[in-house]
Amino acid sequence: MRAVSVEALAGAIRAGDKVFVSGSAGEPIAVTELLATTPELAAGAEFYCSFIPGVNPRNLANENRRMTVGFMQGGFRKSLAAGHVRFAPMSYTATLQHLCSDGVINTVLVQVSPPDSDGYCSLGLQGEFLPQLLSRKPRVLAVLNPNVPVLAGSPKLAMADIEAYCESDLPLATYDPGKPNAVAQAIAEHVAALIPNGAALQCGLGKIPNQLMAALADHRQLRIHSGMASDGIVSLLDAGALDLDATVTSIVALGSNAFYRRLPEFKKLNICGVEACHSAQVLAQVPKLFAVNSSMELDLFGQANAEMLGGRFVSGPGGLPDFAAGARAQHDGCSIIALPAADPSGEQSRIVTQLGSGVPVSVPQYLVDMVVTEYGSAYLRGADMVTRAERLVAIAHPNHRDRLYTEFEQRFLV
CATH class of the missing domain: 3.40.1080.20 (Acetyl-CoA hydrolase/transferase C-terminal domain)
Known part of the structure; x- marks a missing residue:
């Protein structure tokens, strides 16, 4: 594993990479924000994102790269019409089956806690599709964020399984249901x-x-x-x-x-x-x-x-x-x-x-x-x-x- 800058980690995503990125509170915002605002990065890559409406609005698609989502959002609509965003509405069990099929995902971009004394990082608030995907030993790029809580019941990732990582202390994504009515x-x-x-x-x-x-x-x-x-x-x-x-x-x-x-x-x-x-x-x-x-x-x-x-x-x-x-x-x-x-x-x-x-x-x-x-x-x-x-x-x-x-x-x- 090697420590790099946020820019270098985003730049490590190559043409032909098929990258899974979590949404919800597990979104690695330091990298996704850079990708969303820097169109030339990760040219030729394909992203599959479990982004949630109202929580994860960043659009990683442009004329240079594609993004597949299971939840459509208003901010993705123009890219959908242009063919840059692909909408794949499936149940979560069907989505997991698809993501774990041969050739669908070869890289995972994940946000985790800094490692503990045994060299393991916590996935904190995010399980979702990650445990099964990580068990397939993809290439792993990680954002180490001290705001990711270390919870006894959360999945872990060994630092030894991470190819490259950057550090960020950006706040985690949050959700507010609004005022009661x-x-x-x-x-x-x-x-x-x-x-x-x-x-x-x-x-x-x-x-x-x-x-x-x-x-x-x-x-x-x-x-x-x-x-x-x-x-x-x-x-x-x-x-x-x-x-x-x-x-x-x-x-x-x-x-x-x-x-x-x-x-x-x-x-x-x-x-x-x-x-x-x-x-x-x-x-x-x-x-x-x-x-x-x-x-x-x-x-x-x-x-x-x-x-x-x-x-x-x-x-x-x-x-x-x-x-x-x-x-x-x-x-x-x-x-x-x-x-x-x-x-x-x-x-x-x-x-x-x-x-x-x-x-x-x-x-x-x-x-x-x-x-x-x-x-x-x-x-x-x-x-x-x-x-x-x-x-x-x-x-x-x-x-x-x-x-x-x-x-x-x-x-x-x-």
Whole structure:
């Protein structure tokens, strides 16, 4: 291994390299910022980035290099049209399978802690695709950052496996769900009423998951098995709602700096790879799994679109399909889609009669057990087509209920 400058580390990425770069709090910002602002660097390289909308906005693609992403963002749209960005919407298990296929990735750019006395660096807040990719012994370029927390339950990387590294003390990427609002609070309270004591929770990012954690303060013996751990789990800890004997499992920890400082309090925190969190085999061993996710819209069959809004891709499926399938497969689990009934004006219903032509189905109807809006919850597991539509209309925005059911009758019941 050798120590180099940030510029030299970015310059070590060669034409023909196929480079994986983590997003979330694991983004090596010292290098990605340089790549995003210096087009001539890494000419001829291809990047695969697990960048998260609202957290990792840097575009590494230009006329000299390509970038593949699993989540679309507004800042990537022009590059998508120019053919510099490639959008590959897949579940996390499918993404891992692809990345670990022969010839897809030959280099990993990673951010880690400085080495310990045994010569090992912690991946800190990031597992995701890295454990499996690193086990394939790719070329490794690293940013050593003292802000990466050394957590007992995080993956490690030997300094001896790093070809070159630079040092940086830039702050880690953070996430702020924004101020609570009344609609998200009503949804959170409806969801909380569905979750029993002793459940294992999976939640994503956003206002609803964040407010849900506060709404669960009176629950007990809750467990966390999720693709994302964020500030909300601290509120569960403080409320005494967590089962302290259970492992908190997640592939990523992402939130505020205050959240990062409190992570050592979770004595059984396990930051792991997708293979140890999202696979069907693993999820089958997580009893009473309640998966709570959101979507852009949902139709009267129960099909959820979590990727496209207003005719444009704004996200990707991520771990949603994996957890929806895992929770739905359990007799005592539950796959929940929680979303506002309409846009803030009330004019655009987010429950629609049928998803439009070309709109992706992120979660099929048979993997959705419950749908929750601020107007209540609709139980869909085992329900026939008409009953599903009636229950979903009942929790739609009042401005749209009559129209939705009339359209449903005209399209599907004649």
